[in-house]
Amino acid sequence: MHLALRERARQLSAPPPVPRCSQRALFFWAAGLLLAGDALFWTLYAQVQTTSGLVLLDGPVHDLVLAIRGPFLTALFGAVSAATSPLWMSVICVGFCAAWWIRRRELWRPALLLFAMAFTVVVTGVVKEWVDRPRPPARDFLLGPDDALSFPSGHTAGTAVFLFVLAYFLASRSGQRSTAVLAPAAALAGTLLVAFSRVYLGYHWMSDVLASLGLGLAVTAVVVFADAVRRGPGGAVSGAAISGAGRRSG
Template identity: 55%
Template structure:
């Protein structure tokens, strides 16, 4: 028989399967999110360039939403759009990351959040310049003129990346399925609300906001992969 001390040593040296399994599961979800987001974005990109697919509904959806306006919805959705502008989202995200770093004395997760948000700004800028798509008719704008390019929606992309990546970073360490479902559901609903507000207020086409959601899913997939790669190594 092996001495007790040798048995304890062998147990300590044996890799723990749980962290490795969790890392592989996160890698799977990271890949699935990235591929799904990529597919959604490129389908919208192709549709816009060729005026086919979902792009054929852009005019119809725009007209329907404009015709359905009412004073209550206008006030509410104008407020939603104002507090989720790219500038406001960037400032708020920076404050959240700073507060997190100071309160939790942690740099990694706030850095992942800010990195994802910075990447979304770069992608939005590059894509807008590449596609160079015009907005809907300015006569339908409810909040004044806006001469920025239309594809994709900066409001939708910035908000989606912020809330989705934040939800992942908050619940990924808890292991509580109910909390995770609630967090991701709230993030998805807020993203859809912002996307609808941009359609309702007249500043974007349907394919603009759908493409933004696709890009956001891809960025979320990258954030999950980067976080899993680092934290997984630390746990093994």
């Protein structure tokens, strides 16, 4: 009797099970991410073309950031920017995915992450040439000359895709509510840190990095959709990060 009461108390004190997320819910969130990312990117693209909206704040924000520069912040954001350059992010991603495959003997998720990063590099380069937007004044660059175009930010877009895709993999498979909340939050915080570093160092306008965030969300949406298709209707995964949608979809 005593053991039965203890077991009952343990069950009552245990956290509730994490809701399961159906394929339908993953499709729902893929669509939501795609709409949000596209809306952010294309809105800023249109504003860059017409010099309107948030683009009107690019100059004042640039001047404000110049005013807060200092040795410590310059060293910090210089290190952040160097570590998240498209070249280094590519090296980090390949090494990370190779280690993942060796340790877990899993091909799908590392391959999906590699594809997302490669796609982002290609799209970013194409859009830069298409938009043909100059960078801020070269006199404000803190890490030497850079004659590449400004819109969008390759650093920000690559970091956003890398972090948000990893956050999705963690949140959709961990079964822990804390992971489902903290992983996307950490991905957003890391992306914003890189975005601010590029504005601080003088190489991008604010609208460049915000558009890159939208691009990152759109590419992450493609990853979520592809992962959901592969899993199939019966391949439900833990979905604390999208538990509300999971409950609605049954």
